[in-house]
Amino acid sequence: MTEPTAATDADAANRRALRRELRARRRAITGRARALASHRVARLIENSGLLKHDARLGLFLSSDEEIDTAPLLALAQARGCRLYLPRITSTRDARMRFIAFQTGDALREGPWGMIEPASGTPINPRALDVVFLPLVGFDDAGHRIGMGKGFYDRHFAHRREPSQLRRPLLVGMAYQVQRMSALPHAPHDVPLDAIVTEFSFLRFRRERR
Ligand SMILES: Nc1ncnc2c1ncn2[C@@H]1O[C@H](COP(=O)(O)OP(=O)(O)O)[C@@H](O)[C@H]1O
Ligand SMILES: [Mg+2]
Secondary structure (H helix, E strand, O other): OOHHHHHHHHHHHHHHHHHHHHHHHHHOOOHHHHHHHHHHHHHHHHHOOOOOOOOEEEOOOOOOOOOOOHHHHHHHHHOOOEEEEEEEEEOOOOEEEEEEEOOOOOEEEOHHHOEEEOOOOEEOHHHOOEEEEOOOEEEOOOOEEOOOOOHHHHHOHHHOOOOOOOOOEEEEEOOHHHEEOOOOOOOOOOOOOEEEOOOOEEEOOOOOO
C-alpha cells in the first residue's frame, strides 16, 4: 500500500470517528435548551446585519439533531428576505439545488428524511447572497465537517479559493459544542466565512489559507 493511500484511509477513519463524537454532542441538546439556542442564533444573525430586505438567503430545514432553523426562517421572512431551500437532485452524485421558497409552498420528504421543496426552479449558487450551512463540526480556522457526503462542498466548490468576491457568504449554524480547535480538512472542503452559535457570530479572516 502506498503512503498517500494509507494517509487518506487514516483521514477518512479519523473523520468518521469525529463525526460520531460530534453528532452525539449535538444530539444531547434537546427541548428547552435547543429552543433557547435556536432563538439566540437567530437573534445573533439579525444583529450581524445579514437579514437585509430582498437579500437572497439559502437556508436548510433542520433535522431534530441539528440546531433548529425555524426561528431564523421566521425572522428572515419577517425582514423581507428571499428564501431558498436545498433540494437533493442526486443522492448518488451528492448533488442539490436551492429552490425559492415562500410560506405555503409544498414541501415533501426527500432522501434521509430531509424536508425539501416539492418543486420549483433552481437558483444559480452564485446568485445567493448568504447561505446558512448545517454542519457536524467546525474549527477555529473555519473548517467544516458535514454529514460526510460533500453536498455543500460540491455545490459551492467555486468558494474553495480565496477571492475578492465572496458570494455567497457561507455561514455555518451550530451549537458551540460542535467546535473543535482544529479539524482535518482536504482541498475539496469549502471553508466557512463565518460561524454562528448560541454564543457568538464569528467571522473568519479572509487570508487563512
Ligand atoms: N467538489 C467536489 N468534487 C468531487 N468530489 C467531492 C467534492 N467535494 C467533496 N467531494 C467528495 O465527497 C466526499 C465527502 O466529502 P467530505 O468533505 O468528507 O464530506 P462533508 O463535507 O459532508 O463532511 C469525499 O469523498 C469527497 O472527495
Ligand atoms: Mg467536506
